[in-house]
Amino acid sequence: MLDILIIGGGPIGLACGLAAQKAGLSFVIVEKGTLVNSLYNYPSTMTFFSTSEKLEIGGVPFVTTHTKPNRADALEYYRRVALSNTLPLHLFEEVTEVKPINKHYKVTTNKAVYEAKYVIVSTGFYDVAVNLDIPGEHLPKVKHYYQDPAFFTLQKVIVVGSSNSAIDVALETYRKGAEVTLVVRGSEISDRVKYWVRPDIINRIKEGSIKAYFNANLKAIRETEADIETPEGTITIPNDFVMAMTGYKPNFIFLKNIGIALSDDDRFIPQYNKDTMETNLPGMYLAGVVCGGMDTHLWFIENSRIHADMILSDIITKREESK
Known part of the structure; x- marks a missing residue:
């Protein structure tokens, strides 16, 4: 059984993987598309608003000659981060079901079935157009x-x-x-x-x-x-x-199907503890821009990188308490 299964292989999913690796926990990152799939689907000419240091994850320097990195810079950076740290990535593998079983989770994909004590959902918001x-x-x-x-x-x-x-x-x-x-x-x-x-x-x-x-x-x-x-x-x-270009939104159907509670208004903000990022489901966490619901302007790579350390800190505390 895995300690953690991470759903989503974007920058914040990778950051969660790096934090889990640093803590010595077993984990797998499952991504339904290619590595950092959302960034891959950005326009080929896209330039980030932020400087490269604000896009760094896991303490790995993001070196570029551009004042503001572009899509190609970011794709290469996150690829190098993933490969140099040998993160266990399962790409082009889509999660179809997540079920709680005896205080852990059974995660079914189109390719395999996993069991994990904790699940981190970092699915972003770029896959569903408004x-x-x-x-x-x-x-x-x-x-x-x-x-x-x-x-x-x-x-x-x-x-x-x-x-x-x-x-x-x-x-x-x-x-x-x-x-x-x-x-x-x-x-x-x-x-x-x-x-x-x-x-x-x-x-x-x-x-x-x-x-x-x-x-x-x-x-x-x-x-x-x-x-x-x-x-x-x-x-x-x-x-x-x-x-x-009317914007994008998280996959609310997926969130509902796995049991994450959403607000009753038209913002559909997922329920989670702002100190630990744990949802209404014990041991299931949210990370990254998915946390904002329809308020997709609230969270970016820059300000949601901290979610990885927040989540791992809570998981480590839970493990110590259980001992």
């Missing part, structure tokens, strides 16, 4: 994830949203020759947009290089056009692609 819930959303031209701006050269692109991801898509596709229309639900570009990017998008809108509709909503999507509801009325514009 839908628009409008006609035509499921057409192939509608995308919630974005990789390379060159794909959209000479295309008419609608970008929905005003956060970092939406603004990056709008600016990068525009600079690759796309005709970009930005649809923003609020009255202005979000103040959470990276400080060196926000002036750029504001100036592109002012000069007319990017058309923006504020206090607006995308209402319907068809093969060659789309409807936008604006304060002046509904307009229809030609369209080739819709980039619905």
Whole structure:
């Protein structure tokens, strides 16, 4: 039997593994995709808001020549951390069931069955997109994830949203020759947009290089056009692609199925002890951005790295008390 099973092979899952390894406990990290799967699916041109030292885990230095590391830097750093520490990673293995059995847990995946005294859930929030819930959303031209701006050269692109991801898509596709229309639900570009990017998008809108509709909503999507509801009325514009950068959310169905309690409001915040990260289920912990529910802006790699040490401290205390 394992001491700990960690669900999620992102940066915080790896941090939990490093903390468990340091404590001399047996563990396995199970990840349904590739290593740091969410970061792998970030745009190829993505640059982090934070400096590299704020993304470090387990005391391993993150060395890069960039002031702010990019996606490639981060993928290489976390790969080296995982391999140099020989972390027991089971990639492309999805957890399908977690059941309590005699004060420990039985964890079933698509490949194996494990038993562990403790379970850490560090599944992030990037795998489930927030839908628009409008006609035509499921057409192939509608995308919630974005990789390379060159794909959209000479295309008419609608970008929905005003956060970092939406603004990056709008600016990068525009600079690759796309005709970009930005649809923003609020009255202005979000103040959470990276400080060196926000002036750029504001100036592109002012000069007319990017058309923006504020206090607006995308209402319907068809093969060659789309409807936008604006304060002046509904307009229809030609369209080739819709980039619905409407955000992402934790896999609440998975959390509910394994028994983690969620708040009754529309934020769906998981129940956990803020001092130990233990959930309503004894011996099951949450780590990383999954802790925020729909408030996905609360937790990042930078401020949730501490969860690993908090959890392991509580597990070690429990083990000592049991002796």
